[in-house]
Amino acid sequence: MWDVGIVEIGAGNPSAALEAERAIAYFNPDIILFIGVAGGIKDVQLGDVVAATEVYGYEFGRAEAKFKARSRSRDADYGLEQRAKAEARKPDWLKRLASVPSPAPRVFVAPIAAGEKVIADTRSQIYQLLRSQYEAAIAVEMEGLGFLEAVRANKQVEAIVIRGISDLIDHKQESDKAGYQDIAAHHASAFAFEMLAKLQSKPRVPKSSSAATSGMRQDNAGGAQGWQTVVQQGGTAYIGNIHFHNASAEKPSQSGTTKMNTAPKTSEVEIFFSYAHEDEVLRDKLATHLTTLQRQGIIRQWHDRQIGAGKEWEGEIDRHLNTAHVILLLVSADFIASDYCFDKEVKRAMERHAVGEARVIPIVLRPVDLDGMPFNKLQTLPKDRKPVTTWANQDEAFLDIAKGIRTAIKEMTQNP
Structure with a gap:
């Protein structure tokens, strides 16, 4: 917004x-x-x-x-x-x-x-x-x-x-x-x-x-x-005669005096999950481990299962894909095999990452060959690119991912 x-x-x-x-x-x-x-x-x-x-x-x-x-x-x-x-x-x-x-x-x-x-x-x-x-x-x-x-x-x-x-x-x-x-x-x-x-x-x-x-x-x-x-982001101010085109805002006072809305600006980071539906269980476990960040008001999470009845699903995905601050690529063989995930979501995510609009973080869920992938040079989670399903304790893997995401968000907010 x-x-x-x-x-x-x-x-x-x-x-x-x-x-x-x-x-x-x-x-x-x-x-x-x-x-x-x-x-x-x-x-x-x-x-x-x-x-x-x-x-x-x-x-x-x-x-x-x-x-x-x-x-x-x-x-x-x-x-x-x-x-x-x-x-x-x-x-x-x-x-x-x-x-x-x-x-x-x-x-x-x-x-x-x-x-x-x-x-x-x-x-x-x-x-x-x-x-x-x-x-x-x-x-x-x-x-x-x-x-x-x-x-x-x-x-x-x-x-x-x-x-x-x-x-x-x-x-x-x-x-x-x-x-x-x-x-x-x-x-x-x-x-x-x-x-x-x-x-x-x-x-x-x-x-x-x-x-x-x-x-x-x-x-x-x-x-x-x-x-x-x-x-x-956040707050509304006006100088002089103002015209709005396709924008929602209050009208300036008739006196022309500058006015500032003192409502606090939001600092929540929107996180978008790009994943294959075959990995839905692992996505849910990751979302659970990110609940601490959500309860602290640091993030808000979005994935396609949150699309309400009667809404146009592709338009909703596009809207959130284009507004998210952080895009998580939940990588597996099924993810790479998905034409929609790879050709649409990964492509758009990398475009936004390239121009500094969003941070893309690949997360390796299951063993898969990443050579030649467009996101292969990005810092990947968990540590050492060890797939989540190969950890003896998957909770430890998801904790490592959550800490990595927290660190990335801290870097983004401290160095805008």
Whole structure:
């Protein structure tokens, strides 16, 4: 569960940098997204979405008889870039649109450029500069560089810029009259929230904040060009005029004064059991040994036998597989022989592990050949990879596993 605050800001890189810094200082978010519109330079069409791998600052250079550009750029967070690439390959984000136009909008994960000027003609010198000096950029806007400059100074925050294409430089006024600013903004927001739905921040110990009583207030400039979306676990806060897209939260007070919900943040770690049904008895024994962690409020456990009557089982498995902090692979010959376990659950678990969204822990239940398995290089339980069923006392094996899981969770919460 994410808490999402959306801050509307004015145009320009300096404004974006200032508001990003204020938002990070106040919210202490896990993720900050910049969502808005951009002009397409090449490859894209109206309504397409661009998740920026990096943002070039095209204003930097030396003004001689001919302007000499000097390279300056800022990169998106690697994990968010990889998540954007994964979601761009799938049509899931289109389901968040009220209606899908034909042809359907596409998502590009590529560089963009940012400066302080609205570019409205492909014959302009700046457009020609972009094509000659920043040929990898497929879109141009006015805030992304300043936004990432602020994030650069706050390395604990993950960030990416997501833009909808509202014009193709020429005929900008016609595109605006046709409503493409709103269309592009909605498309960018839909993709951003699809990314967010597939992400899970690492659990962290809640910190008290004096910002709740700071009385901070923001008056937004007219003609705002974008949204900074700050995301964190637990608590809800607001700055200025806030808009929510597919998010559940209280409305801000009419006065515009910043407000903080002081409810404590959850620190429970969700554990997902990936297992073959032939190993259900061993899974139950492991779950019993993890009850101590559950009673202490450290973990909550989930497996497919908890799916209620009438619910769509595959959707429930996918939902928990995509939100769990820790994924336990209960390995046996039956587990590896299961197409669903191996091709779907293991594949998705390793994807999330690779980008730091979850910790995957293989647990060897019964003797099996692990050579060449995608999880073979991960630290495995019990100790020395001794299968549970080969221990003289299986309770000792499960105790060793429980202690290993406790240690892993401690590492995750102390080093988020």
